[in-house]
Amino acid sequence: GQNIDQPTEMTATEGAIVQINCTYQTSxxxxxxxxxxxAGEAPTFLSYNVLDGLEEKGRxxxxxxxxxxxxxxxxxxxxxxxxxxxxxxxxxxxxxxxxGDGTTLTVKP
Amino acid sequence: xxxVTQTPKFQVLKTGQSMTLQCAQDMNHExxxxxxxxxxxxxxxxxxSVGAGITDQGEVPNGYNVSRSTTEDFPLRLLSAxxxxxxxxxxxxxxxxxSPLHFGNGTRLTVT
Numbered sequence: 313g314q315n316i317d318q319p320t321e322m323t324a325t326e327g328a329i330v331q332i333n334c335t336y337q338t339s340x341x342x343x344x345x346x347x348x349x350x351a352g353e354a355p356t357f358l359s360y361n362v363l364d365g366l367e368e369k370g371r372x373x374x375x376x377x378x379x380x381x382x383x384x385x386x387x388x389x390x391x392x393x394x395x396x397x398x399x400x401x402x403x404x405x406x407x408x409x410x411x412g413d414g415t416t417l418t419v420k421p
Numbered sequence: 422x423x424x425v426t427q428t429p430k431f432q433v434l435k436t437g438q439s440m441t442l443q444c445a446q447d448m449n450h451e452x453x454x455x456x457x458x459x460x461x462x463x464x465x466x467x468x469x470s471v472g473a474g475i476t477d478q479g480e481v482p483n484g485y486n487v488s489r490s491t492t493e494d495f496p497l498r499l500l501s502a503x504x505x506x507x508x509x510x511x512x513x514x515x516x517x518x519x520s521p522l523h524f525g526n527g528t529r530l531t532v533t
């Protein structure tokens with residue numbers, strides 16, 4: 313079976329840095345995606361890792377360690393609009409993406 | 422360029438009724454999939470297709486049928502709706518297996 317774990321909720325302050333962790337145990341690994349989902353909306357793509365290391369895209373970075381089955385999403389200079397759910401998804405085989413339950417991030421002033 | 426279009430946006434069904442959720446894409450993506458999202462839970466894969474004429478089951482396929490007669494369309498059929506199928510349904514497509522999913526805006530289904 314597939315198992316992807318993320319914290320359920322996190323709270324941070326505007327302007328701060330927050331790290332959202334994701335651990336996974338899956339049968340097969342073809343890459344890990346992070347998506348952002350605002351309440352009542354569809355998920356949108358944030359970042360992708362297939363090799364170990366850090367990928368940086370502006371205020372957002374994502375890290376992957378395949379040997380540890382671990383990834384994190386780092387959000388810097390938090391803004392109120394970053395309040396959303398963050399979904400970790402692992403690609404297993406045949407292009408299937410398995411999602412964690414998501415982490416709801418609340419940014420406070 | 423509409424991307425991924427889902428219809429309807431909202432639907433209320435009575436137990437036992439059937440209906441079809443529509444998904445159409447204009448991005449020429451081979452891969453299409455259906456997910457359901459329940460409160461506090463992640464997205465769970467119902468069915469997916471890697472190309473026209475090919476479909477396969479995901480994690481939670483029971484009670485749902487799909488077909489893929491064209492590249493553009495991937496309808497999801499509920500055969501006999503049950504309250505447990507109350508959920509938000511997302512259609513998602515991707516170009517190739519290492520590219521991100523593109524989601525439609527979702528269909529919010531309530532079964533009473």
